[in-house]
Amino acid sequence: xxxxxxxSNTIPPLRTTDxxxxxxxxxxxxxxxxxxxxxxxxxxxxxxxDELIEVRDGNQLLGGLSLTILNxxxxxxxxxxDVIRLFNQxxxxxxxxxxxxxxxLGIVSSHxxxxxxxxxxAVKDPxxxxxxxxxxxxNSLSHMAQIVEADNAQILSSYIQSFPDSTKLxxxxxxxxxxxxxxxxSFERYxxxxxxxxxxxxxxxxxxxRFNSFMNYLNV
Numbered sequence: 155x156x157x158x159x160x161x162s163n164t165i166p167p168l169r170t171t172d173x174x175x176x177x178x179x180x181x182x183x184x185x186x187x188x189x190x191x192x193x194x195x196x197x198x199x200x201x202x203x204d205e206l207i208e209v210r211d212g213n214q215l216l217g218g219l220s221l222t223i224l225n226x227x228x229x230x231x232x233x234x235x236d237v238i239r240l241f242n243q244x245x246x247x248x249x250x251x252x253x254x255x256x257x258x259l260g261i262v263s264s265h266x267x268x269x270x271x272x273x274x275x276a277v278k279d280p281x282x283x284x285x286x287x288x289x290x291x292x293n294s295l296s297h298m299a300q301i302v303e304a305d306n307a308q309i310l311s312s313y314i315q316s317f318p319d320s321t322k323l324x325x326x327x328x329x330x331x332x333x334x335x336x337x338x339x340s341f342e343r344y345x346x347x348x349x350x351x352x353x354x355x356x357x358x359x360x361x362x363x364r365f366n367s368f369m370n371y372l373n374v
Contacts (some may be wrong), residue, residue: 155234156231156233157228157233157234157262158259160237160266160267160270161251163260165263167191168190168216169192170191170193173212173214173215173216175212177201177216178207178212186203186247187203188202188224190248191216192258195257197250197252197256197257200225200226200250201216202222202224224244226249226250227249227251228240229254230259237249238267247264248264274311275328276311280330281310281328281330281353282328282332282333283350284327284329284341284350285326285349286298286325286326286348287325288346290316290321290322290323297344301344302327302329307330309328310329313325314326334353
């Protein structure tokens with residue numbers, strides 16, 4: 155996925171001829187902390203709400219102010235991971251997208267990024283989640299997929315998390331079924347440590363059994 159697929163033009167950029175008051179109103183309307191500022195179609199950078207709030211005269215034009223301009227952007231063919239990196243590293247609310255002549259094309263909003271992430275991890279698809287703890291030398295996704303597929307299931311999405319000063323990795327698998335007891339048993343048989351399970355029918359049945367036992371106890 156490239157940044158070009160996430161471009162939105164629903165949030166208009168600021169112009170050097172806009173006033174401080176207009177900029178603050180637009181930031182408030184769209185609930186943002188940054189907005190791009192343009193001169194014609196040329197991108198100048200990002201203006202932060204924190205700096206604009208400090209300007210006493212709301213009628214001043216943005217082009218006449220001495221502001222800190224954050225020169226952050228991505229190109230249309232930048233990978234979405236680069237977009238996420240900028241959001242995270244610079245604590246941005248939007249990321250501008252420019253062509254290779256530095257002309258402004260639009261922005262990637264946090265909303266569009268969240269929607270993409272939901273699709274990436276198959277959040278909307280029904281299924282169960284298994285979290286495994288493995289050694290960083292035993293990171294074979296193909297073997298994990300074989301275990302899941304042997305139970306007539308498929309991995310919808312997966313991601314790996316590493317930890318500082320540790321040889322352990324945490325692998326999260328989204329699987330297209332909620333009855334996971336057979337898959338869990340297979341992972342354990344191959345010496346995978348099952349750290350957590352979500353949407354597992356086996357877990358739900360255990361809860362129901364304990365509830366029924368408790369009710370029988372009360373009826374004694």
